[in-house]
Amino acid sequence: MISRNWRIPWELVEIMEDIHNMLGKITVNVRHIFREANQLADCIANSAVNREDKHIFLNFQQLPSKGRKLLNIDKYQVPSVRIKTRKINLYNNGQHA
Structure with missing residues (x-):
């Protein structure tokens, strides 16, 4: 979900939007x-x-x-x-x- 490869369940949409906004401000490497x-x-x-x-x-x-x-x-x-x-x-x- 963080890499936007999976559909985000509606219960998590707002949380994931916050996470994506935070990740846009820093350099990170997300791996499975x-x-x-x-x-x-x-x-x-x-x-x-x-x-x-x-x-x-x-x-x-x-x-x-x-x-x-x-x-x-x-x-x-x-x-x-x-x-x-x-x-x-x-x-x-x-x-x-």
Whole structure:
């Protein structure tokens, strides 16, 4: 949506207009990152969605245990891999392959 490649849902139009106006005033590089390479941010976002109260993580110990694990994996530069699998059909026209 930031790169204007996707249609902006009506609920976000005003927010995205504000973001586009701000981005017009600064130099930025916006890139897509697969979820596998952004697991810590995804973990923290899910934590926020699942909480009713506002929470700010000020240090490593305050992160959820899954978040600490992901941060350590990232710190040691362990690669994240996206694997695409295909479904294997064991039956071919009703007969076992």
